[in-house]
Amino acid sequence: MRYFIKKSITLIMTLFLVSAAAFLAFQIIPGDVVTSILGTEATPEREEQLREELGFNDPPAVRYFNWIADILRGDLGVSYRYSKNMNEMMPVSELIGDKLPVTLWLAALSLVLITAVSVPLGVLWARSKSHFLDALLGVTTQAAMAVPAFFLGILVTYIFGIVLKFFAPGGYVSYKEDFRGFLGYLMFPALSVAIPKIAMTARFLRNSLLTEMNADYVRTAYGKGCTGRRVVYGHVLRNAMIPVITFLGMIVAEIVAGSIVIEQVFGLPGIGRLLISSVSTRDLPVVEILILYITFVVIFVYFLIDILYRAIDPRISEK
């Protein structure tokens, strides 16, 4: 319990630090939001009015605290760029609320693919005594790791979309309308995200398994009369997973924060695309919230990993 409280306080403090840094950074970065919203043709009166509306005339410290206070109340501010209709500005929360499920589902699907494929593959690889399989897996995983994400995306689109016609490239159905269709569209981007990570994880797991196979307790297990299979699944795998868990955590943090390139290639309206468009249009409220979101996700995932660690390795919780 103490542990959870400690971790939560650390999380909150980190978020504050990052929020301050993000806010400060956008004060320093040159470029006037007002001109970028209204264009160069606007009258000085209109500009002044907007400045007042957006609270730009207050000192930065006041604005920062107002911003934080608003966030804590659940008001994430409004986008400068998007609008709901002619009269209403688009709240950031709604904007992100639309995109978040896409990214999260993509991440979840990729993660399932990664673990479901890489763990058996890693075990198979470590246990294989065939030099051919060893070499084959070595080359394939190396290639899969080296291919740039966008190229893989294009390749997947071409093969599964254009040649095999499993999905219509560039298409997308909202999960609210047709959930199965939505998953169908996500399947291939998820595959593109997963392939390099599968290769990395399988490699990593294989090395970890091979190292672990040299441990003394493996000899003990054989000495009891265990079969090779039993040694791997009953003893070695769990210990070998410990470093792999960290690695998977880093991957999860990365894809939950938004697979920018893949979303772009497949035309998915997710967080990654939103981030690119709002950075390039100086949609500061959106960017700042996204920075906080990514920070939160990364820390939170590491927190989960930490808990998982404790479940796997009994030695950690007592240190």
Next chain:
Amino acid sequence: MIRIEDLSVAFDGPEVVKNVSLEIRDGEILGVVGESGCGKSVTALTLMGLVAESARVTSGRIYFDDTLLLEAGRPRDKALYRRFQGDEMSMVFQEPMTSLNPTQRAGKQVDEVLRLHTRLDAAERRKKVLETFEAVGLKDAETVYASYPHQLSGGMRQRVMIAMAVILHPRLLVADEPTTALDVTVQNQIVSLLQKINRQQNNAMLFITHDLNLARRLCQRIAVMKDGCVVEQGETEQIFRHPEQDYTRRLLEAVPSRMKRRKSPYVPAEEQALSDPVVQVRDLSVYYQDGGNSLFGKKRRHCVVKDVNFEIYPGESLGLVGESGCGKTTLSRAVLGINRDIEGQVLHSTLRPQMIFQDPYSSLNPARTVGWQLQEPLRAQGATAVGGAMTRADMEAAACDMLRRVGMDERYFYRRPAQLSGGQRQRVSIAQALITHPGFIIADEPVSALDVTIQAQIMELMQRLRREMKLSFLFISHDINVVYQMCDRIMVMKEGRIIETGETEEIFDSPKEEYTKELLASARNNVQ
């Protein structure tokens, strides 16, 4: 019962076991002694079918009763072996911490043997495991059953290992240095336990050790191995009383024991009293912090060493003995100035005390040459020296000179640690410690990682250097016989306190504290 005939085993390269023939009879304890790398472990592992896959059996056969377990030229029959492993023959290893799976509860690991070889149901298995735990002297069997290895002490872990090995009453128990990683007092308990099991269950035992005293105490017959060959084999007393081979004789002579005359260059007390002490330690308490990893966690300060007082005079060697975890190393680090969280005073009359470490394999930088490492203390000294740094040529000359003093020569100057043997590495460590002429050296278990014959050479070397360079030692060891050979005075440490100090002879002949008596008794047990 077991017949090993003409066994040779090779990894990639020369044979590490050469034409070894051994027989183990029912109920007998056969000791295999020899120095590290002599092939005794490989022989045992080959017998057990546990040797690495890369090993090739180049000649010979192994029989268990009339079953041919292994024959040169045929692949290892794993299915056949599995029937025997754990059931008819089992093994206890040296390091109980790493030999148990760290992420599985102790009970479950022992239980696995039953699951593999019997058809008992879960409740019966559990009952049997608990019974076996009690039989091997684990008092709170239920708690041990549910504990992970790291929650148990070294002795308890080894008992779990033994429970795992004997639960099915195998006819052969192979024990590979089962007490080497344990404290003296615990060592004795484990040896007694193995003896008891041998008597009760009347199983044969192959006992592998580098410790001749221990082998003498435990085994009916002994085989001495050297460079992969059995050089001598026979009844234990026969071998100890009338060794036939030169090597056996040398091995026996190298064993430090009280039976031998002490060679320590003794500085008379009157002469010592005239000079000022090299090191004075006043009311020293050393603390150690815990939980400093988090922003908010309260740091807990443990007191590891409490109110320690001693002084060391020029030319004197002061021994520090005690079990692992009693604070020996912490104290030495505080005296050296590495541990800063202390109360009390440490006064040095020398500028730079140096330290010799236990493990010459990990305490030398593998990436640098011997010569470079020898000069390192000089470079460090140069950075603060008043008269400016030594020139490069001077430093190299000093390093070569030091190499000669420790019995090596310039050829080793450009070698790296991996190219040296354990004894040579320890010589380099000593040279490194002495190159600045520190006058005072802390030696933390400097010979316990070494083989007996090497151990004797290194002790000899340290005594010689002590005379030549007028060194004072703080000599830390858990091996009371080594301390007897090396030290003029002895301090006994227990749970962070010095409980007894005195002249070596005085401590050995009339120990005052109960704990000291216990320590000495366990050491003597090994001698008789």
